[in-house]
Amino acid sequence: MTLSPPRPRKQPRQRRAIETCAAIIEAAARILEGGGPEELNTNRIAERAGVSIGTLYQYFPDKQAILVALIRREREALLQEMRAIPQESGDALRAMVDASIRHQFARPDLARSLELIEVSFPLDAEAAAMAHEIAAISSGLLARRFGRIDQTDLLTAVVMGRALVNAAGQGMIPFEALAERVVLAIAGYLEKVAGRSAAGAGN
Amino acid sequence: MTLSPPRPRKQPRQRRAIETCAAIIEAAARILEGGGPEELNTNRIAERAGVSIGTLYQYFPDKQAILVALIRREREALLQEMRAIPQESGDALRAMVDASIRHQFARPDLARSLELIEVSFPLDAEAAAMAHEIAAISSGLLARRFGRIDQTDLLTAVVMGRALVNAAGQGMIPFEALAERVVLAIAGYLEKVAGRSAAGAGN
């Protein structure tokens, strides 16, 4: 895992190659699900994907690249769901929270592992752009209910929400009524700060 | 880092031995501060502590044990501060949050690294007991202001608070007015759920 950018590998052209590529990413996902980041090594990934180690390196310049591709795959899935939420929805906040929870609990162990990895990880430009879009969508959805929100307050709300969903995914807090609790937490905070700035404006 | 239970090593009795032990733990802390978990290896710890690798293994059965000891040391420090908060304090919640923030920002890089390590870590009984005591103290402090709180709601509040402080430590949200925001978030949530259960009880 060096920091120097490795030269890019060839793009798969034939159908078989594309499948191989996907198999490698999915193999990494499965290993993360069943054992955590320290079990994840390139030889194991290749074996689990049913390809040779050489094949793996045809498509991914290094181990990190596989993880980046996996993170992108997962984020893309969440993004799809969030893009699909109608802005005029009666309860957009709830829809957003539901999407997050669905995503997290679809493959909770995977989500947990990736969470861990992402924080200690220099994401590439595309991954950063995705994170940005998620934030933008959240902002838009929340604005409808809570009015114009300070950037910091929005971030705070998102951090809170993510933390609660993750905590539930890790079994720290129960899954029961999770969505409601997350919505309450976010709403509680945003109403409070709305009140604060209103009061501040009133002075 | 094997998972097999390491046999316990001798407890240091003499003053010099205790110092050696502390030096090893602090060396680990310094390495984590200045480079993250992948820089942390036993040879480096020994070197930085100024002892030989053999000596290190006199006091710690394996690498994990050093980390466990470090985590305990840090948690103990936080616990001290939280135990010192008077129950009758006018704003016990704020005092609690302040203690957490102080602790986090005393050595933010260390706190961050340990955060990462802790989640992927089978803590021993003592560490679990500490976590329990922190929860109990929090519960006590919060109960005074918010009445009897459901265990799950308490946990939820603690998770939220920790997440925000950590996020600030990692630079995801600004440090400015952090304590206020955390207090607002916790208060916002607990008031909401208090209202809900009151309403629920009323029905």
Added chain:
Amino acid sequence: MTLSPPRPRKQPRQRRAIETCAAIIEAAARILEGGGPEELNTNRIAERAGVSIGTLYQYFPDKQAILVALIRREREALLQEMRAIPQESGDALRAMVDASIRHQFARPDLARSLELIEVSFPLDAEAAAMAHEIAAISSGLLARRFGRIDQTDLLTAVVMGRALVNAAGQGMIPFEALAERVVLAIAGYLEKVAGRSAAGAGN
């Protein structure tokens, strides 16, 4: 790079095939020029030649064969020049040295790399024959000026000459007045040994 004898591949008959073959050899030359022997691998050669790796192996049984072909191509070029020197030339030695220098400095980095490779290389029969012809031509050219020369002395002179040209190519000695220096060195040596054998014959 195994030592087992590779089975010969088909000879290219069609014009396109000959071009492909030449492109592969030139690609190897370019890679050697711009990075040295450790950058040279079959996949890179194929890519640089604009053909697939499979095609490369249609024409060359293994990596070595490509290098052998390249060495042959280069030697052939030098040989052409040396064959063209008229035996009756006033200064055949100088003409020979000039040809060597021209050849070396036409593509100095390539010449240098090949020099390195050749010495650690089992040349095939044809390459050996070429080396022989170069020696024979040199011998003929030198004989005219220095009389019948002992084989060993001839070889010695050739080795000296090559070493000086190579050293200049690698920047170890300056390029300035190189031809003169080489001629002086060879002449100096051959005159000395001529004197010695004359004296020896006189005894």
Added chain:
Amino acid sequence: MTLSPPRPRKQPRQRRAIETCAAIIEAAARILEGGGPEELNTNRIAERAGVSIGTLYQYFPDKQAILVALIRREREALLQEMRAIPQESGDALRAMVDASIRHQFARPDLARSLELIEVSFPLDAEAAAMAHEIAAISSGLLARRFGRIDQTDLLTAVVMGRALVNAAGQGMIPFEALAERVVLAIAGYLEKVAGRSAAGAGN
């Protein structure tokens, strides 16, 4: 074989460690003698030295470092001999040539392999200093017989001499009367250029 400087390894303190270190270097020498540079890999070196691969890396940061140490060892041996030649010696040139030949033919295959390696090798400061000292000594020894010599002519003579000794070591020219031939070659050249500059000065 990266170019980035790897961090230095610990110096051997105990006698056993020093022996291990020497054994590793000698193992590398033996492998080079019996098979050339491509047979040389760290696992093989360790095995041949009778130590584990881990031990090897305790003392050498990477493969290159072993080669550098070996080159230094060999050069030091030659340097010893050349330093021992008395300046007032009747035939210092011959003594110098003899030393070179003795050195080369003590372990000819090793000398040959190292020759090959050295040219494609970024030598460290110490190795460069040694090369410099050899040149200085040669210069001094030659000056006594040939008067003040132009730097370039000196270098030219040294290059010629080395090339002939190497060529003999590789079997390209016979060993018989090698020293005489080398002396003749060097003397022949230096006398010629001395004459040239004298003639030039005379005009």
Added chain:
DNA sequence: AATGAATGAGTATTCATTCAT
């Protein structure tokens, strides 16, 4: 013939841990 996907033995290097001194 040409393509490029796939192979896997091989290579450098790390690091937790043991044990003789």
Added chain:
DNA sequence: CATGAATGAATACTCATTCAT
């Protein structure tokens, strides 16, 4: 008690070569 030499399984990654399409 302390030292540091030694271990070797494990890991990321390369590259010559084969073969199905």
